[in-house]
Amino acid sequence: GAVVSQHPSWVICKSGTSVKIECRSLDFQATTMFWYRQFPKQSLMLMATSNEGSKATYEQGVEKDKFLINHASLTLSTLTVTSAHPEDSSFYICSAGRQGYNSPLHFGNGTRLTVT
Amino acid sequence: GENVEQHPSTLSVQEGDSAVIKCTYSDSASNYFPWYKQELGKRPQLIIDIRSNVGEKKDQRIAVTLNKTAKHFSLHITETQPEDSAVYFCAAEGGNKLTFGGGTRVLVKP
Numbered sequence: 001g002a003v004v005s006q007h008p009s010w011v012i013c014k015s016g017t018s019v020k021i022e023c024r025s026l027d028f029q030a031t032t033m034f035w036y037r038q039f040p041k042q043s044l045m046l047m048a049t050s051n052e053g054s055k056a057t058y059e060q061g062v063e064k065d066k067f068l069i070n071h072a073s074l075t076l077s078t079l080t081v082t083s084a085h086p087e088d089s090s091f092y093i094c095s096a097g098r099q100g101y102n103s104p105l106h107f108g109n110g111t112r113l114t115v116t
Numbered sequence: 117g118e119n120v121e122q123h124p125s126t127l128s129v130q131e132g133d134s135a136v137i138k139c140t141y142s143d144s145a146s147n148y149f150p151w152y153k154q155e156l157g158k159r160p161q162l163i164i165d166i167r168s169n170v171g172e173k174k175d176q177r178i179a180v181t182l183n184k185t186a187k188h189f190s191l192h193i194t195e196t197q198p199e200d201s202a203v204y205f206c207a208a209e210g211g212n213k214l215t216f217g218g219g220t221r222v223l224v225k226p
Binding site for chain 2: 044046049095105107108110112
């Protein structure tokens with residue numbers, strides 16, 4: 001089955017620093033990748049949709065200058081949390097879908113970010 | 117945009133009993149409805165899905181029903197086992213975007 005690899009699985013950083021999270025589709029080309037955020041005991045909230053070679057589409061209320069998304073290739077998308085603050089501490093999960101295939105998303109293992 | 121409501125938020129059942137989780141969605145254009153199981157600290161795992169041209173789908177102890185007219189769909193787990201304990205999310209896809217319900221924490225008591 002399709003595999004999506006996400007790194008790192010957890011990261012602790014100091015307030016004000018930036019953190020980059022990588023998401024790779026290992027055995028298929030992902031023209032679209034989705035970034036979700038999940039706070040404890042809550043649902044997955046879509047942050048943005050990234051399409052290879054173009055700018056990401058952000059959901060309402062998500063600051064595009066704070067959460068930088070790059071989707072430079074069909075197998076790699078990155079999310080950079082800039083100037084992180086404690087309220088950004090959360091579980092970030094990427095997912096990828098195949099082009100033209102109304103299919104289940106394949107999720108990465110998630111990254112638990114703790115900002116101290 | 118799409119809005120997905122999920123009920124109940126918590127569900128406690130005795131081992132061997134059935135569990136039912138219900139979801140409603142708002143966008144009539146949504147045409148794909150997956151269900152995910154998430155264990156603590158892990159990624160969501162797809163357990164079953166259904167498309168809008170199908171009314172019911174079953175996979176062993178798990179079944180999903182879809183009522184397009186009423187815009188609601190349900191997950192049924194029969195003969196529950198302790199390993200079924202987890203958080204379950206329904207989702208609806210429309211416009212190439214997946215919107216999740218709020219989740220149901222299921223506890224199966226041995």
